[in-house]
Amino acid sequence: MCGIVGLFLKNEVLQRNLGRLTGLMLRELCDRGPDSAGFAIYGDERKGITKICMVNRDDAVDWSEVADRLASTIGADVAVEEIEDHAILRTTGSGEIARKWLIDNIPSAYVLSQGTAIETFKGVGNPAAIIERLALETRAGTHSIGHTRMATESAVTVAGSHPFSTGDDTCLVHNGSLSNHNRLREQLLRKGERFQTENDSEVAAAYLASRMRGGDTLQRALENGLRDLDGFYTFLVGTREGFAVIRDPIACKPAVIAETDDWVAMATEYRAIAPLPGVEHAKIWEPAPATAYAWSHAA
Amino acid sequence: MTKVSSIPRTSRNSVLDLVEMSLRSVNQLLHDTRDGDFLIRNPRGAHAIVCGLDGNLKVTIEGHVGYYCAGMNKRAHVTVIGNAGTGVAENMMSGIVHVRGDASQSAGATGCGGLLVIDGNASARCGIALRGLDIVVKGSVGHMSAFMAQAGRLVVLGDAGDGLGDSLYEAQLFVRGAVKSLGTDCIEKELRDEHRAALRTLLDAAGVRNIDVAKFRRYGSARKLYHFHVDNAGQY
Incomplete structure (x- = not known):
């Protein structure tokens, strides 16, 4: 289970509503991840x-x-x-x-x-309550990442909630489970990465951050991840300029992308995209397996 | 997309709005009804819309639906004017389910009978474990489609992804475009006159006209895997 949302605004007028729109999306996925939630808002630089x-x-x-x-x-x-x-x-x-x-x-x-640019907030409990307590809906920005969690690989704690961030302005949310995260964590520790949990998704975030520190673009890091990360995943990765989506080659974990002239939205299910303004004119598709999709504000 | 005004109405036609009614009350109303035309508005990606229908109902859903729409359908004719989430028409028994947009993974999974028509593309595992349902996809299908399909037909006017028909039993697969790869024990078979005739009848039922059925390729089981053979022990 777990629910993922991401919203990338192309129309600057919508930026003051980023938190409100992200909240609408995340609330739709409360029942996919009722034990904890978190979100990252990019803006206020x-x-x-x-x-x-x-x-x-x-x-x-x-x-x-x-x-x-x-x-x-x-x-x-x-x-x-x-x-x-x-x-x-x-x-x-x-x-x-x-x-x-x-x-x-x-x-x-x-x-x-x-x-x-990144500001990250997390909590344990009902996602709707977390959204209200941390005032997500009042926040402005250029793009956002959110997650509702149904824990499988590690304890229900605030640290185990997503998004996970290890690099500058980078964060990752994950729906799925990795099977080689322990060995990979050992390898990344030797390269100097710091970990705060036993969570598999934190290892994926550190892996991508490590690859990008070594010179990979986000796209390249995600493609290398197809080789090095064993397990089921839909990842949504936020960067200072935008976000990227990738699914593992088997693609059991769902994902939907919708795009209009004003925004790009990614979610685990369409119902999280349904409340967005102008959705009736959106181009809607399901990301193909083992294929990275990215949007950026960078010129 | 079809305009609402073009949907034929009868005296028994009713509009059911999921903003005003709960999903459970809409499904219950349709379970308690034997015939009539219904238009469902504002589905907004909700799950299990019109699951378990059993009647001469005509139901049109205006918008995108979530998981398992029209699952277990019997006799009813369900049209989705939009996209469908995971498992549309899963385990359907009879009737027609028509998706005007795209369908997510596992469309028509384990379907026993009837006809599922998808105007757009269907993603991974379309027709997985098929048991008699006919599926016509006007676009393309994703990887592992018709996995372990036992009976029924999957007709694809576009392309098929990796592993088509893996571990296939006796379902028949017809693809007009390219097949990225065939799954274990799935092979191409000769498209004979009786297959062309059956294909034409099925495409007519799905509302597909002006298609040269000779352009399709037929795939089926090599029957090497489901009769136990000791040399295959390592494959299980």
């Missing part, structure tokens, strides 16, 4: 600023103290915005270095993402 999104593990975290310690470590300003159990740390320093330091030194919290 400020020159020279990296955003690091975090969530506390159990008890409340003193985010100001975390920010101060991070600032003195990386020698750069760090500002905090608290949102429920989440915090967005904004820094002029390196997001990559900050992420590694935070994972190694702040055990009371998880790092969800880092980048100039």
Whole structure:
């Protein structure tokens, strides 16, 4: 099971409605993934600023103290915005270095993402309640990724919720299960990737991030994944500029894409696309197996 | 797409709007009805729309449907003016199910009888485990179509994906376009006069005209796999 949604806006006028539209989509897939949910919103970029999104593990975290310690470590300003159990740390320093330091030194919290555009939020429980608590529907941006989870490969925890992010402005949501994730995790650890869960999907995210750090384009990384990732999957991968969809060669896990002049939407099922404005004029198709589809705002 | 106004109405024609009525109440109403024409509006990708019909009903659904639409259909004539999700007309027994758009995977799975017509493409595993249903796809079908199909016919006017007819029993497959690859134990067979005649009758029933049936290729089981042969033990 699990439900995936993604919305890529071509029409800038819709950007202020990104959260509302993503919420409409995600609510349709609550029953495909009733145990947890998460979403990534791309937008609100400020020159020279990296955003690091975090969530506390159990008890409340003193985010100001975390920010101060991070600032003195990386020698750069760090500002905090608290949102429920989440915090967005904004820094002029390196997001990559900050992420590694935070994972190694702040055990009371998880790092969800880092980048100039991405903001990631996750929770455990009914997806509709998570959407409301974290105010998804008020958010603006250029594109979004969302997920409702029915856990199979690891525990129902906030860390096990999707999206998973390991690289700059990159995140991944997954419907399916991987069978070679333990061995792959060992290989990626040796290459310096950091993991925060036992989850198979986090390994897929780290795999793609590692390939892209090594010079692969997203398209190329996904194609290499067809060889290296064993299992069932529909992946939706967000980047700063857009998103990409790929299904494994057997393609048991469903996916639908719809495109209009104003937007591109991807979802596990059509019913999540049905509430979008102008859907009656959309070109609708099912992505072919083992084929990557990508959309980008980059020129 | 057909305009709503062009759908013929009778005195028993009723509009059922899924914005106003629950799916369960719409399905129950149709289960309790033996005949009549119905138009269902606002399906919005919901699952199991008009499952389990058993009557001389004519049902038109205006919009895209979700999983298992018209599953287990008996006698009813269901038309979907849109696309269908996974498992449309799965295990149908008789009647006609007509999808005007594309169908997702496992269309007509395990179907026992009747006719399923898909105007667009059908994706993977179309007609999997077919048991007597006839399927006509005007576009192309995805990989592993007619997997383990026992009886019935799959007719494809376009192309077929990888592994067509894998582990096939006695279903007959006809493809007009290219077949990417045949599955284990599926072979091409001679298209004889009786097959051409049967194909023409079936295409007529599906509303497909002006097609040269001689352009089709016929595929069927080599019957090497389903009679146990010790040399094949490793294949099981």
